[in-house]
Amino acid sequence: MSELTLEGLGLKKPLDKMTAKELRQMCIAKLPSISGVSSMPKEELVVAVKAKLGIVDEPGKVSPYKDQIFTLKRTIRSLRDEKTTATARQDRDILRRRINKLKKRTRRLAQAA
Secondary structure (H helix, E strand, O other), X not given: OOOXXXXXXXXXXXXXXXXXXXXXXXXXXXXXXXXXXXHOOHHHHHHHHHHHHOOOOOOOOOOOOHHHHHHHHHXXXXXXXXXXXXXXXXXXXXHHHHHHHHHHHHHHHHHHO
8 A cells, every 4th residue: 555645535625624534534444544534523533643654743833924914904804893893885896806905915915824
């Protein structure tokens, strides 16, 4: 059998983001050496798969973009307040678009970490 790695399993998303059903199907199909998969909750499944593949989590891992994300979210909150008090439809649309762009930027920063 080939060497077990995350790439070898052909995962489309990280283990933590997968649902329990997806994890069970993957374990049954590709990791039959893990027993009792059908009755395990998601947290135990993730731990079992990581242990089988030799993945070690780094405790206290913090995103390098954490401060930027917080400032962007603070800006989003203030723009939302402005949007509720805006009287002209055009002003609300402009603020809505700015909020939308900032939200996209925070998601990209979180994903880059």
